[in-house]
Every structure is written in C-alpha cells, then in structure tokens.
Amino acid sequence: MTDILPADDRALVDALVQLTFAIQAVLQRVAAAHDVSMIQLRLLGILRDHEPGMRELARYLNLDKSSVSGLVDRAEQRGLMRREPSPDDGRALRVVATPLGRELIEAGAAEIEREVFGLTAGLSEADRRQLLTLIVRILAG
Amino acid sequence: MTDILPADDRALVDALVQLTFAIQAVLQRVAAAHDVSMIQLRLLGILRDHEPGMRELARYLNLDKSSVSGLVDRAEQRGLMRREPSPDDGRALRVVATPLGRELIEAGAAEIEREVFGLTAGLSEADRRQLLTLIVRILAG
C-alpha cells in the first residue's frame, strides 16, 4: 500500500467510523457471551479500578444519575456489584464490584483484548506500533 | 514519538477501544443535535443509498425484524421515511427516505465528517494517510 497519494478526508472518516462499528461489534458480542449489556460491561470495567459514587459513575458514563440508579439496581440484583455507604459522606455511596462481577469483567476483558488484537492480525509489529502512536496522538488531542 | 519500543498489545487494544468510544460520542452528539437516536441516524444512513425491505434492513442493522418494524414506525411518524409497496412482491415493502429524512442525514453526515476529521487535527497529512492505510488493512482483514 503506497503513501504517495494525498489522503481523502472522507475516506479517513469512513474508515474510522467503520472501525468503530467493528470494535463495538466485538464488545457487544463479548458482553452478550456473558449475558450482560455493553453498558453493564462498561460499568464493571470502571469498577475494576475504582469504587465510585453514583454521581461519579454518571459522569464517567455520561448518563443521568437516575439512569445509573437503574443500572446499578439491575447489576446488584444479579450479584455483580453492591452499594456501600461512603465513610466520609452520609449522603454518598461507593459502588463496589463483587467477586462475581470481578470474575466477569476479568474474563470479558481478556476476551476483548484477544478479539480486538485479532482484528490487527494483518498488521506487522511495526504497523501496530505506528497505529498505537497515531491513536494515542488522536486521543491526546 | 519514537518507534523504537515494541508495541504493547494491551495498550493498542485500550487505545482502539478508547478511540471507539470517542467516535461513538461524536455520532451520539450529532444524532442528538438532530433529535434522533444513533440507530435512527444509522437507519437513515442506509436509506441514503438503498431502498431496502424490512428484512434487508434487519440484516443490515443486525436486529430482529420486529425491532425494525418499531424503528420504521417511529421514523415514519416523524416524517423521516415511508413504507412503499414492493412492485415485485406483494408481501414485501421498500423503505424510502422522505425529503425531510434526506435533509437530516445529509446534514448529519456532514457534521460527522467534520467532527470526526476534527479528531485528527493533531496529525499531519502524512500521518492521516498512514492511519487510513492501517485502518483499511484492518477492515480488509
């Protein structure tokens, strides 16, 4: 594949959006394999490294706090997480993954890593380095 | 940014997933700006170049046909598309975008192009060419 032609902006945008759909399809499939929704998987992903309050969770997920109440309700009913009182603030809660929730997200994350990495099977090691560099620069923008 | 280090596979996967969320956020925002959902915008995107039947639409969107019935119901009520009888098959329909639906998707697509391209503002022309090449190779995989 040559680099001598100027990039077509629309082609780049189309490629980026198509890539998005391909990756979202992986996430969707992995979530479904564990019988949860993508948003629940994402929520568990946050709980991997955080014990956020409801408001913090709403900010991470870009949802209204009332939506998060419902998400956590259903996840709690499934035994994936629990609400704990905040030690500092009598109004606030901390949402914590249960061992079951942790198992699910660890397994899911491993599958996502394997499958998404698998999308890059056609690239060389140098290509992957280059791709990572470019994406990191986009995300830093 | 140097290329002398070997790529960390997990870092690449994380970057790809984060990029996905960033682009999905753009799509979500553009859809919301036009007061439609992402799935409705995507549906209209299909109607830009096709006049599919309900079953075909379900296949494109990877949804059950009954889900598509509801999507088209609501879009039709908003005047964005209409069902027409198929000339060939008495059972089948063709779904066609109305001028209003066409306006919406043309405007939305332009905004998406502008905003997604904007994400690459920190890249040089050569970087963009390289990025396009890499993504095309992933999608061809």
Add this chain to the structure above:
DNA sequence: TATTGTTATACTCTATAACTATA
C-alpha cells in the same frame, strides 16, 4: 441552600412468540 441519591413516569430500543398475507 446545595449535593447525593432514589423514585415515578414516559419513551425508545430490543427480542420472542404468535399472527396475517402472499409466494
């Protein structure tokens, strides 16, 4: 008063199952 969180309500999106009409 402001903040944290829940609840009531309404709507969209989705799948499953049962149905109608046409092929």
Add this chain to the structure above:
DNA sequence: TATAGTTATAGAGTATAACAATA
C-alpha cells in the same frame, strides 16, 4: 410450506421532574 412483515408482550436503558436525606 416458506417468506415478508406486523403485533402483543416483556424487559433494559434513558431522561425529566419531584422527592428525601445529608452537608
């Protein structure tokens, strides 16, 4: 019988508005 599509039903996800409890 098989296919194209709809409808009934149920549940998840979401936002808005009103609320309770704490800061």
